[in-house]
Amino acid sequence: MSSAAASPTVLAPNDLEAYWMPFSANRAFKKEPRMLVGAKDMHYVSSDGRRLIDAAAGLWCVNAGHGREPIVRAIQDQAAEMDFAPPFQFGNPKAFQLATRVAALAPGDLDHVFFANSGSEAVDTALKIALAYHNVSGQGARQRLIGRVRGYHGVGFGGISVGGMVANRKTFGPGLAGVDHLPTTYNRAEQAFTRGEPEWGAHLADELENIVGLHDASTIAAVIVEPMAGSTGVLPPPRGYLQKLRAICDKHGILLIFDEVITGFGRLGYAFAAERYGVVPDMICFAKGVTSGTVPMGGVVVRKPIHDAFMKGPEHVVELFHGYTYSAHPLACAAGLATLALYEDEDLFGHARRLEDGFADAVHGLKGLPNVVDIRTVGLAAAIDLAPIDGAPGKRGYAATQETFHRQDMLMRVAGDTLVISPPLIATPAHIDEIVEKTAGAIRAVA
Numbered sequence: 001m002s003s004a005a006a007s008p009t010v011l012a013p014n015d016l017e018a019y020w021m022p023f024s025a026n027r028a029f030k031k032e033p034r035m036l037v038g039a040k041d042m043h044y045v046s047s048d049g050r051r052l053i054d055a056a057a058g059l060w061c062v063n064a065g066h067g068r069e070p071i072v073r074a075i076q077d078q079a080a081e082m083d084f085a086p087p088f089q090f091g092n093p094k095a096f097q098l099a100t101r102v103a104a105l106a107p108g109d110l111d112h113v114f115f116a117n118s119g120s121e122a123v124d125t126a127l128k129i130a131l132a133y134h135n136v137s138g139q140g141a142r143q144r145l146i147g148r149v150r151g152y153h154g155v156g157f158g159g160i161s162v163g164g165m166v167a168n169r170k171t172f173g174p175g176l177a178g179v180d181h182l183p184t185t186y187n188r189a190e191q192a193f194t195r196g197e198p199e200w201g202a203h204l205a206d207e208l209e210n211i212v213g214l215h216d217a218s219t220i221a222a223v224i225v226e227p228m229a230g231s232t233g234v235l236p237p238p239r240g241y242l243q244k245l246r247a248i249c250d251k252h253g254i255l256l257i258f259d260e261v262i263t264g265f266g267r268l269g270y271a272f273a274a275e276r277y278g279v280v281p282d283m284i285c286f287a288k289g290v291t292s293g294t295v296p297m298g299g300v301v302v303r304k305p306i307h308d309a310f311m312k313g314p315e316h317v318v319e320l321f322h323g324y325t326y327s328a329h330p331l332a333c334a335a336g337l338a339t340l341a342l343y344e345d346e347d348l349f350g351h352a353r354r355l356e357d358g359f360a361d362a363v364h365g366l367k368g369l370p371n372v373v374d375i376r377t378v379g380l381a382a383a384i385d386l387a388p389i390d391g392a393p394g395k396r397g398y399a400a401t402q403e404t405f406h407r408q409d410m411l412m413r414v415a416g417d418t419l420v421i422s423p424p425l426i427a428t429p430a431h432i433d434e435i436v437e438k439t440a441g442a443i444r445a446v447a
């Protein structure tokens, strides 16, 4: 059936039925599979033996590039030395070392790290810490959580409740009670074809004052936003927006959570977007890039006063009734330590920062191609909105996924009718040119 099955070199499975694929068009995939069997540096290898340039860093996570030797070795060595250690009431040294390293990268007094295994778990952890913090601080009435339209915070019930992607919410019931949403910061009429952070839109943060006016600050626990909304198509924050949110949260005693699952570890040229924007949130959710996607890991960096508020009462008693069997898994910790060392040794965040201008020039060069209705760039992330086919939203985008994979030899993330570019941070200008050229080819092919 597929070209993969016909491969002379790599056997693809001949029964694709049992695996229910996540966030995938299962039936279309199984008719024409896109099977990946190898990866090195900037490239994947498909099951029919082609080298595909990775324009997506896997799924926004392989920031150090694929198959990097120091990370591979660290994982292999750790698997041989100690496979697992229970994280409840016991420790493994690398968990403490990694927490120290991550905390050192975070701004201000964000100096304690709670480990989870994914972005979704990181988000639910942060929301729970926010609720519990107010509880232990004598403000237990603060139970409302505020997200944002077009936000993505993973797929846990907490995350979809504060999230703002309709398809991820509408079939799963009402979600958490007491959730409200800020408006999206995206407005095509005001912002189309902006490089970096748009000038228009900081005033949208003032909507938080209206939400406070409606519910009263004494009922609101936290606001959670992505500094740059990634999954709904690279929406950089309007200039001054995050600063305003911080000021309003401070005024009302509301915690501010940055979901940096995508923006953490170099995507915007800094360890965290909080640093790029000079805004210190109360918690930062991270995942993906912390291990460069090699072993699942997520977590939350928490400000000292929040952590310290829990450290009272009898010392033999658990302070926070939360955690995962695989929190701070030894393989993930080993991978994380090796990954952070590689980022530092190769100055990959600085490299991303230095590439940003050339990357923006190249991607904005796609303006004028058929159906291109907006382009946004920030850091090493870009999105190209294509006009949907009348009556069939997402169909042009799906064709682009097929075109890039099967004919342009490129792995590209497409969300709806939006093409997204987020290469590993080891990309060179030549890689960027190649990615943009192939993107142009795909845009023409699906016109």
Ligand SMILES: Cc1ncc(COP(=O)(O)O)c(C=O)c1O
Residues within 6 Å of the ligand: 060, 117, 118, 119, 120, 121, 123, 152, 153, 154, 155, 226, 230, 231, 259, 260, 261, 262, 287, 288
């Ligand atoms: C901002 C943000 N939060 C949370 C998540 C969920 O992460 P995971 O898929 O690891 O659960 C993602 C995933 O893309 C994300 O972009």
